[in-house]
Amino acid sequence: MQPIRGEAVRLENVWITYSGAGKPAIRNINLSIPFGVLTLIRGPNGAGKTTLIETCLGLLKPIKGNAYLLGVNTKDERIFEVRRKCSYVPQDFMKPPYEHYTAKKVIEMGLSSNRVITDPLPDYFQYELEFYAKELDVLSLLEKPIGILSGGQQQKVFIVRALIRRPKLLFLDEPFSSLDKESREKVTEIVVNYIKKHRGSSAIIVSHSFSKIEEYADIIVTINDGVITDIRFQR
Ligand SMILES: Nc1ncnc2c1ncn2[C@@H]1O[C@H](COP(=O)(O)OP(=O)(O)OP(=O)(O)O)[C@@H](O)[C@H]1O
Ligand SMILES: [Mg+2]
Known part of the structure; x- marks a missing residue:
């Protein structure tokens, strides 16, 4: 069928x-x-x-x-x-403490299929990233290494990453x-x-x-x- x-x-x-x-x-x-x-x-x-x-x-x-x-x-x-x-946040999202990428970099890496990773983030992505990060209270954590954030903070970062990709299916x-x-x-x-x-x-x-x-x-x-x-x- x-x-x-x-x-x-x-x-x-x-x-x-x-x-x-x-x-x-x-x-x-x-x-x-x-x-x-x-x-x-x-x-x-x-x-x-x-x-x-x-x-x-x-x-x-x-x-x-x-x-x-x-x-x-x-x-x-x-x-x-x-x-x-599509965007997918899996159940086992946690990164280990030694993971050195900043939360912001982790979010930006979610866009790698839409853009060249070394290019500066276009304004509309930057706006949405800050909007969702503020909504979820992780804005002040964006420059910190992802691995040192708490479980809940990391979960929010991955949700921001999923959303700014503007998926057809989340x-x-x-x-x-x-x-x-x-x-x-x-x-x-x-x-x-x-x-x-x-x-x-x-x-x-x-x-x-x-x-x-x-x-x-x-x-x-x-x-x-x-x-x-x-x-x-x-x-
Ligand atoms: N990689 C795997 N190899 C073998 N069996 C697996 C594997 N992953 C899951 N299973 C089995 O498949 C069944 C369904 O697992 P699944 O992870 O889909 O459940 P779930 O509803 O997501 O559970 P939870 O609420 O604990 O996350 C379980 O019996 C589990 O033991
Ligand atoms: Mg499960």
């Missing part, structure tokens, strides 16, 4: 098995995510949430079924090109894991506003715990033990 035009992500009867693992991590997954929506993927530890988003991104390939990202089959070599239109895996309540609400507000402002962009957020983002999500996908047990459309 061909992917329907206008779908950000489409998974058709997708099975994923990690090499060496006996049991598939996710089984027979069917999912369609349109443009312009906020999707929350929730479920307990080990349910398959990270596996699911890495499958959407084409980082994991189905052993059965097909996955499409922005209309391209993830097994197609064009997936590298398509993935550049993937955040457990973006609230190291954040305090106020920061979780701020990130929720920023993501909701991002989708409103960048018409046609979608965000897919993974969270295992209850979060305020449930109120704003257009689609809530619940996954348990490798299978989708519920898909709720809220609007």
Whole structure:
């Protein structure tokens, strides 16, 4: 079956098995995510949430079924090109203490597919970088080495990096894991506003715990033990 035009992500009867693992991590997954929506993927530890988003991104390939990202089959070599239109903040974002790049450099490196890394940052990127860094209260930390920042501060830096790339699809895996309540609400507000402002962009957020983002999500996908047990459309 061909992917329907206008779908950000489409998974058709997708099975994923990690090499060496006996049991598939996710089984027979069917999912369609349109443009312009906020999707929350929730479920307990080990349910398959990270596996699911890495499958959407084409980082994991189905052993059965097909996955499409922005209309391209993830097994197609064009997936590298398509993935550049996406931003992904993984669950294990933390950098070690000896990592010497400054937070600002780490953010700028996220733009390396859009520009020559040694060129000065164009004004509009500089403006957005400062805007989001201020919103998330990391503006004063930008010249510090990323490795010495706290977990929550690093998580915010990676969220800024993901946003200034202006992705068509924003993937955040457990973006609230190291954040305090106020920061979780701020990130929720920023993501909701991002989708409103960048018409046609979608965000897919993974969270295992209850979060305020449930109120704003257009689609809530619940996954348990490798299978989708519920898909709720809220609007
Ligand atoms: N690299 C790997 N090799 C083998 N099995 C893996 C690998 N990564 C994950 N798994 C297994 O796949 C299943 C789903 O894992 P996944 O990381 O997708 O869960 P999750 O829902 O993201 O959990 P968490 O809330 O803890 O992040 C688990 O049973 C896990 O043990
Ligand atoms: Mg996970």
